[in-house]
Amino acid sequence: MRYLNSVRVTQKAGTTMSEQSIETAPRAARKLGAVILGLASFLTAMLAAFVLPSVNSGPNQIPVGISGSIQVVGPLQETLGGDEWDVSHYASVDSLVSAIRERSVMGGLIITADGVDIYTASAGGPMAASAVTALGNTIAAKLHKQAAAHDLVAYPKDDPRGAGLSAAALPMILGGILPAVLLCRLFPGYQSLRIRMAGVLLFSLLAGAAITAVLQFGTGSLAGSYGLSALGLSLGMAALSVTLIGLEGVLGFAGLGLGGALMMLLGNPLSGLATGPHWLPDGWVTLGQMLPPGATGSVLRATAFFDGTGAGTPALVLAAWVVFGLLLVFITDRRGRWSRGTISAEASRPAHSVGNLA
Template sequence: MSQHSSRPGTGRKLTLVVLGLAALMTTMLCAFALPSLNSGPHHVPVGVTGSPQAVEALRKNIDRPEWDARLYKTSDAVESAVKEGDISGGLAVTAQGVDVYTATAGGPSATSAVIALGDGVAAQNKTQATVHDLVPFTQDDPRGAGLTAALMPMIFGGIFPALILSSVFPGHRGLRLRLSGALLFSVVAGAAIAAVLQFGTHSTDGSYGLTALGVILGMTALSTTLLGLQALLGIAGFGLGSALMMLLGNPLSGLATGPHWLPDGWATIGQLLPPGASGSLLRANAFFDGAGAGYPALVLTAWVVLGGALTLIADRRGRRTPAHRSEIVATSHHSTVTPVQSEAITP
């Protein structure tokens, strides 16, 4: 009878697991395929300057969804905006030709698009385009391969501590040890990753301390969130969080191409997830002296707070559970002993 009654519940669980995995695989396919199929410039911010006639003609030429044209008074203003990461590139149309200002480290794909745009404008004006790469990658890593490769260690640096520490320090008693271990690991591993990028592969050349802090914050956001989900929801929470970070956050991070190369909606989602925010923070700290680091740092801080809140809820629930169980045991013991005592005094 009990076996027969348990079958419907087992069937529902199996159905939920199958449907959940199918939804996960579908989401994974969409996250990897759709952004790639629709990749290209999407509202890339580009500065323009020059004579009123040239600027007006240029703005009409780039009045398309691919570009977000912004007018500047001088070429120096365009240069400053590119160096600070406010725009992906700029065009200065003069009588001598077209000066194209780019920031390859800010997004190689957007840089290529800006250069092609400058060549087209120069051809229309029958002049030459001169490219000025104001924020390039390093000489030892001109394509930014090290920067792109750093994303996976950062993601796994959040997944592995939550998985391993949960096995080494299980249960409610090990919760604080798991959290402390994850924080310590983020500091050590984040500093190590930044050191490899800076001094090993020479992929970054900014302030090492600033770069390391950004990597540490990104790994902390990932590890604390996954620990909180695991502590509160068990293996299901850990699996859900890992899938979200790995299968959705990775392809939508835009670290290799820059966020403006992804469709608007996908790019927004990617920058709100820890992998995308970590990549943007790493790029800002490593090549733009921290310019533009505020938003991704805020996003990552919010994830750290979320992970801490989930852990706190799990900790409080774990404290109440032993007390509740002791009350049940005491009540059960009392109800068991009373009949025996009553029998003993019955004549």
């Protein structure tokens, strides 16, 4: 009888296991299909995010100044009044040069009887500077005049094309994502929030100082104040890391992945580090400058080449991201403490009940 019972139990267990395997097969197929579809969508989105800005890039409301006689400047302003240029008239050469140095305009044309003088600031945006130069040469050819180009704010001699600044985009973004991912894995739970926050802040300061030192003293890609540039870069990486830690605390691993993908897929191609913000498609310029990579690039460009002029707005954007991340961290901490208090209260109830019964 025991043998028969054991056989029946074995048969019943075998039937249950086969039924479970049959039931989980469609579920596994659906899960596999969802993973494949998600990966394909992710790669497609990544391709679109990186390719579309390049394909659709070009002059986009580039602010340019013009100085000269009203007989020449008037018709020229009407001709250039389109989507590519934002033309302003300046009464004198000095006022136009000051506007370029103060980043009110990306470049300027001074049209005189002797020729056309082209003033640019290539460190503010090499593609925009090239476009202004091409525009000046075209106008000089139409007027049958000679053109002379003057670069008021150029890249350092050791890196005249700004290759180092362009290449800094990816390390800068990874410098904000990797420490957040690593610290969240090594120190999980809301009890370790302070450790994670201290870690990302210390890393941001150290990495910002190190990367800026390489770019300024190693490759000669940056000029200006080393301290201000290092602080700006550190603020940018802290804005990324603190936000990602906050997203991980509120949404879990999905929040960490979502935040990292957003910064990589949108923040990197829309940062404008290589081209300057005025070379991106309309609307994407604003979005790129509102994300930490684009704001960090603008701060770094301002501190390194323009004595800090124009660094205020992007610095405020980065500070807002830090505050947003801290708010998420605070919510995570409050929620964790509330959950722990609830569990402790529920765990203590049976003990009180037993004591009352006794």
